Amino acid sequence: xxxxxxxxxxxxxxxxxxxxxxxxxxxxxxxxxxxxxxxxxxxxxxxxxxxxxxxxxxxxxxxxxxxxxxxxxxxxxxxxxxxxxxxxxxxxxxxxxxxxxxxxxxxxxxxxxxxxxxxxxxxxxxxxxxxxxxxxxxxxxxxxxxxxxxxxxxxxxxxxxxxxxxxxxxxxxxxxxxxxxxxxxxxxxxxxxxxxxxxxxxxxxxxxxxxxxxxxxxxxxxxxxxxxxxxxxxxxxxxxxxxxxxxxxxxxxxxxxxxxxxxxxxxxxxxxxxxxxxxxxxxxxxxxxxxxxxxxxxxxxxxxxxxxxxxxxxxxxxxxxxxxxxxxxxxxxxxxxxxxxxxxxxxxxxxxxxxxxxxxxxxxxxxxxxxxxxxxxxxxxxxxxxxxxxxxxxxxxxxxxxxxxxxxxxxxxxxxxxxxxxxxxxxxxxxxxxxxxxxxxxxxxxxxxxxxxxx
Numbered sequence: 001x002x003x004x005x006x007x008x009x010x011x012x013x014x015x016x017x018x019x020x021x022x023x024x025x026x027x028x029x030x031x032x033x034x035x036x037x038x039x040x041x042x043x044x045x046x047x048x049x050x051x052x053x054x055x056x057x058x059x060x061x062x063x064x065x066x067x068x069x070x071x072x073x074x075x076x077x078x079x080x081x082x083x084x085x086x087x088x089x090x091x092x093x094x095x096x097x098x099x100x101x102x103x104x105x106x107x108x109x110x111x112x113x114x115x116x117x118x119x120x121x122x123x124x125x126x127x128x129x130x131x132x133x134x135x136x137x138x139x140x141x142x143x144x145x146x147x148x149x150x151x152x153x154x155x156x157x158x159x160x161x162x163x164x165x166x167x168x169x170x171x172x173x174x175x176x177x178x179x180x181x182x183x184x185x186x187x188x189x190x191x192x193x194x195x196x197x198x199x200x201x202x203x204x205x206x207x208x209x210x211x212x213x214x215x216x217x218x219x220x221x222x223x224x225x226x227x228x229x230x231x232x233x234x235x236x237x238x239x240x241x242x243x244x245x246x247x248x249x250x251x252x253x254x255x256x257x258x259x260x261x262x263x264x265x266x267x268x269x270x271x272x273x274x275x276x277x278x279x280x281x282x283x284x285x286x287x288x289x290x291x292x293x294x295x296x297x298x299x300x301x302x303x304x305x306x307x308x309x310x311x312x313x314x315x316x317x318x319x320x321x322x323x324x325x326x327x328x329x330x331x332x333x334x335x336x337x338x339x340x341x342x343x344x345x346x347x348x349x350x351x352x353x354x355x356x357x358x359x360x361x362x363x364x365x366x367x368x369x370x371x372x373x374x375x376x377x378x379x380x381x382x383x384x385x386x387x388x389x390x391x392x393x394x395x396x397x398x399x400x401x402x403x404x405x406x407x408x409x410x411x412x413x414x415x416x417x418x419x420x421x422x423x424x425x426x427x428x429x430x431x432x433x434x435x436x437x438x439x440x441x442x443x444x445x446x447x448x449x450x451x452x453x454x455x
Contacts, residue, residue: 013137013202018150020197023190025154029161031092031187033268034169035116036250037261038180042098042108049247050372052113054365057243059117060124061361064354077350078201081129085195088122091115092188099177128357130198132350135341137202140412143338144291148283151334152276159272161190166265173261214351227409228343231295232356234404235336236363238302241396243367245306245389248375252386257313267315267322274326282331291335291342292410298332299405303398305329306390310382343411 039052094115101108138146165183172179223229253259253267286294305328308321344352371389378385378392 010137013200014146016197016200017134017137018153020194020200021150021154022157023194023197025156025158026161027187027190027194029158029163029272030165030183030190031095033158033162034165034180034183035095035112036247037169037254037264038095038099038184039109039112040251040254041177041180042112043105044109046248046251046375047372048109048113049251050368050375052109052116053243053247054368054372055113056116056120057361057368058365059361060120061358061365063121063124064128064357064361066125066354077129077133078198081126081133081201082195082198084122084126084129085191085198088119088126089188089191089195091119091122092184092191095119096181096184096188099180124357124361128350128353130201131337131341131353133201135344135349136346140342142287143341144283144287144334145280146283147338148280148286148334151279151283151330155272155275155279155330159269159276161186162272163265163269166261166268170260170262170265214348214355216355219352219355227407227411228340228352230404230407231336231339231343232359234299234400234408235356236359237400237404238299238397239360239363240367240370241393241400243364244371244374244396245386245393246364247368247371248386248389249309252309252384253318256384256386259315263315267319270319270322271326271329274323275330278327279330279334282334285331286335286338290410290412291339292408294331294335295339295408296401296405298328298335299401300398301328302332303394303401305394306397307394309390310387339411 036049036052039049044052095112098108098112098115103111165186168182169179172182223233250264253264259267282294282298301324305321305325308324309318311317311321340352340356341349374392375385375389378388381388381391
């Protein structure tokens with residue numbers, strides 16, 4: 001268990017964690033969200049873009065499966081979180097050097113893929129360890145509001161960094177790879193600061209034998225028989241369906257529609273802005289009505305996202321689709337993680353998170369590889385095989401929801417909320433009966449994906 005913290009110290013730790021989330025969000029905005037555009041600038045084919053998504057996620061799956069067993073040797077998890085965050089940070093250097101054709105222009109894309117594989121491996125383990133610590137530090141009664149607020153501020157930083165990076169790329173568009181070198185250099189600096197802030201996490205020693213006692217066989221046997229297991233199966237299938245089309249959103253915008261980096265950035269800002277505006281509200285709804293209800297609503301709405309891309313190539317319409325995507329993914333990502341936190345025993349949470357992330361990474365890799373094969377044979381729809389992939393992705397998402405969502409039950413004690421009241425809460429109203437929170441709520445927890453490429 002995490003060290004005992006007074007209310008004042010808990011407030012300080014959580015505010016520092018929010019600051020760390022903002023710096024990490026800036027790293028993602030300046031760096032991660034431009035890796036596909038970087039690969040396109042290096043001359044990547046559609047097949048290579050599929051590999052760019054699949055192999056790093058496959059590496060992450062292996063790393064996270066290993067993380068599930070690291071509890072056997074871990075003493076203080078914070079040290080591991082910092083170490084792997086620093087390893088992730090250092091990988092920005094070879095990513096940056098891919099643009100200088102270190103191994104020759106012919107192998108630049110493969111250099112980038114190999115660098116991203118190492119990057120995601122370090123990132124994956126750091127995320128599992130961090131999640132294991134924070135799930136114990138944040139009281140369950142404020143989890144939705146805290147993580148919703150943290151996500152909102154992280155997304156604000158992400159948006160500002162993304163906007164700045166997009167403008168830099170636009171201004172330096174005639175300077176070869178200089179623009180990407182600058183933005184990836186900024187990403188390196190942001191992650192270095194983030195790793196430093198991770199040192200402020202509470203020390204969280206734990207009984208390592210207890211943490212590592214969940215074997216893979218036991219985990220697999222639980223999948224079809226428990227509500228948590230059905231939830232994980234749903235997330236695996238959804239990840240597969242999403243990533244059948246995931247590698248092709250960026251080339252559709254930049255290659256087929258011929259959008260500039262500036263227009264591309266503005267569309268992305270729509271998604272990020274929607275996340276900022278909605279994520280705290282989703283957290284409040286989940287605290288009142290339960291994660292399961294929000295999960296069902298967002299699960300259905302997510303299935304419609306790629307289908308909306310097919311309606312029109314008009315930039316204004318695509319702006320609406322990006323905004324819609326940001327809203328529904330904000331709610332889904334928030335409640336899916338909180339559901340896992342609520343449904344897992346603290347002593348085995350790191351193992352569950354590791355196995356879940358490993359399975360999700362495998363599903364992402366298989367989805368991207370499957371999409372890479374299918375797009376070669378996909379007949380053009382409205383002139384583009386990519387639009388056919390979007391339709392397939394939407395169909396797979398809706399099928400996954402139809403099969404698994406009815407079997408996922410609420411695991412946290414929440415008051416029964418009828419449909420009319422839930423609709424009222426979704427629109428921003430208060431529930432008829434406000435929940436009672438005993439004890440002091442830390443300051444800052446006030447109630448008021450990123451584009452559709454990942455789960």
